[in-house]
Amino acid sequence: MKESIKKTRRTPALEALNEAHRLAVSPFVFQALCAMTDLGMMRALDEAGSEGLTLEALCEKSPCSDYAARSLLEVAVRFGVAQRSDEGRFSLTNTGIFFVNDLHVGINFRFTRDVCYEGLGGLTDSFRESRPAGLKVFGDWPTIYPGIQKLPGRAKESWFEFDHHYSDEAYPKALPLVFTDGIDSITDVGGNTGKWARSCCAWRSDIRVAVIDLPEQCETVDRVMAEEGLASRVTTHPMNVLSDQPFPKTGTKAWWMSQFLDCFSPSQIVSILKKAHAAMEDDAVLYILEPLIGRQPFPVADACLAAMSLYFTALANGTSRFYPYDEFEVFVEAAGFEIERVHDGLGMEHTLLVCRKKKA
Template sequence: MTTGKFNDMSAMEALRRAQAISVGPFVFQAVAAMEDLGLLGILGDLGPGESITREEMARRSGVSLYGVSVLLDLAVTADIVIENPENGGLSLSKLGIYLTSDPMTRVNLAFTRHVCYQGLEKLTDSLKTGRPEGLRVFTADHDTIYPFLKDLPEKAREAWFGFDHFYSDRLFPKALPELFRRFHPRLIYDVGGNTGKFALAATDYDPEVKVTVIDLPEQCEKARENFQKAGREERARVFPADILKEEPALPGEADIWWLSQFLDCFSAGDISGIISRIYRAARPDAVLAVNEILGDRQKNEVASLVVDATSLYFTALANGRSRFYHARELISLIEGAGFKLCDEIDHLGMGHTVMFFRKNPEAEYEEGRRGAGHEG
């Protein structure tokens, strides 16, 4: 609910929701246990109209009848499982079907469970210190999660990249036609390009475009490996740099500076510094294209809830200072560094907004200078 009045919700509904929050961790961990023990899989394999008893589930799964019963009692009460009162037959509800088979729900569930759940216990400490205190669940040797991504435990690493790629993979097919239709770029800088997913997608989309990933050395190393595996070294390169530092000097020949799900990794102060650095390096006619998931630009309340909830990952685990921003704040930060918003597209992919900025809105895009160089 983005806006509302005190009496929009009845007292009983408010109490019901309050209790759902109070016992929410129990429900979450029960779902996790049912997944690990194979109970959700057994229910998910049932055909239309089929059901199964607790005794049969215990036999098939190898879990004690006690274990099956305590989990299924809660699953029924939480509307995840439906129980036939006449014969005790159990089957998945609509909610249970989403939990077991909806790709977005599965990705979000894994990210919450394997990356965030334990670290979120340190949310209060993170808000007090401005540091990702929950990251200590995984390591005490890093101030942010990003240099440590490749060293996360296997399930956490798979969940982190699965979450990141699920959303970006659904954005790129929508965003690339817009970028090329509007600007026909021949050289793109992908700032914070991570493992090179966008660079590979862009060079697949256009046979002439070149992309340089600008990111931390650790990420550039992985991106370079992926470019070599794809046989794309001639058009997909890397430029190792810490964007928060002034050295080395950034290259400046790109037609488009592409920042995708990148600024949410930084505090407001850091964003001002990053965009100012890009502004100084960029050509006068260059385009700054910023893709973000914005909490106030979602299609419905459920999407807004997921975005604003997941935003706390940045507080507790990523760096202690950043978030999924709302549009007004992010645009103000970028324009404060000198760029001017020229256009924006909402609801691309899975709730993304792509915003286009220019140094000088009056200047025309100089197609003749496209791809003047390619660093890396």
Template sequence: MPFYRTPSHISAFNAKFEAQKIAFGPISFQVAHCLLKFDVLAQIDNAAERGITAAELSQSTPLSEYALGVLLDMGLSMGLVWQHESGYVLDKTGHFLLHDDMAAINLNFVQDVCYQGLFSLDTALLEGKAAGLKVFGDWDTIYPALKDLPPKAKQSWFAFDHYYSDHAFPQLLPLVFAHKPSHLVDIGGNTGKWALSCCDYDANIEVTIMDYPGQLEVATQNAIARGVAARVHTFATDLLDDTLPFVDGADTYWMSQFLDCFSTSQILSILQRTAKAMTPNSQLFIVETFWDRQPSAASAYCVNATSLYFSVMANGNSRMYHSKDLLALLHQAGLYVDEDTDNLGLGHTLLRCKLKP
């Protein structure tokens, strides 16, 4: 059942506490980041139920007892640790912050890619531009800049992007190849993760990746390293330039976590150009994490938070969409949804689209 937020029924006292958590949210985030960065949570975890003192932690981490004291006192208030007579012990939230892959991926993405730029969120919302991107350089959008981001930011960006797509691949591949594609055009294929997965899955598939030249250079090298360069082709383009054509006549077109990178008017243009390139026998697969189709409050929270990355860092005008918004755009572009599958991967939806008769 898709997740929908209902009015809160917590008490006024607890709601006031939640408001204070929001007010001090940036501090809480940085405390969590530092407890992880300096291996404090890891050291506490290693100590298990016997606990570990701040004095002992000062010997096994680079932090002083003072630094550990202020971090761990806040960690107590955040529910990351608890304390008994023999020292600090990891609490449940701290356990998942330390051991859950998704939490680590999300935290590093926010820290390395978004955090400094989020100070310009108000400007980004007023101007409709990625105002926070200036912390990395002079670009209008993040996409052509990816190869030139600082190493940690680039690593965290790609880890975030690939984590969510890769978890869906095992379920997506058989659904797509059940329709026997022979030539798949990967629109916005980035560094070729999906293209290479297709080549691994089917020895006969031909894939053409459409994207910026910088991403295609990396994709080509990845295809060579995988030994499938003969079946992976590239088509360099600016997908925002509506005067440039798409690869036409393919039997299958693919967009994975791609359309959320654009505004509604840009999405409509991309879908219209895709439809123009398709034949009556072509199919278009779209994979998205729609916020209204998430299976839990936690996943909806993450998806909606990601919208603000698009606002301040990526381009200033895109977001994670409600499914009805995209369905309406598909209809305007002359397409209809032939198959609709939810709850794939980490809250992904797969739409199989065809040209309207």
């Protein structure tokens, strides 16, 4: 964060005023980019390369009107996404090229557009009322989790695309880090639909998994594992992790929480971690896989994570976050653990924390 302070402190007055103006009208620019994407202008401009297209050619190559092309190009050019040559040909700038072609930019863009844009209008109320007030644009659920499967077409698609890339890409890198030194069993707290359990079973044939989650999730896991012939290797322990009920002493040497704690508030996180601490063997290892602010390879990735954290507030549950590393460290230590190792850069943006019980 120090780097960015130095930079912003130096921002001269005129550039700062310009930036304030740009922030004030940014939804127009965002929706201009949405319309240019939906109307095929982005693809046509990208395909035309540095040679570019005249306004007329652009209207021929994409199903957009002269009115749309003129209105949207005016925005794109003045916000640095496209450029106009002296001969009147329009082409994408470097920013525009990345906007159209970068996989991660695209995933974040579609998630923002299809899942979050409208509901973010309820952000202030969400903070005031500690509930995801923006979720009403999709349905009348207390949190987004029971509603995921019922989201409308494009929102559901973009939610799963986001989820897939953020969670799943980290698994192949995490597996060899977890299953070392003869570890052959793991407890998956918040196992959800059993994705990680299945990955573990596929990774090595001797691995056994215990899944702790809500009864509905456990039923799904049981059904899926039975279908895949893994019922003997995956056991489930239905419970609400926020209840007073202690965690089962599964006896596994590894415990696992993947993109799970970011769904809870700080006090809930500490309470869950304490229950894990009480149930774990003294020499067991707790693995926590999370996107953590402050551990990303580039400042802009930390910034995007901080921004997209507001999805939890306005749409998902109204109380949780993508946490900064230094805050997360406090939770882990408050529950009696110490962080032994930190592996950054798993998948798109995940960090794997390897934690052990503090010595008495």
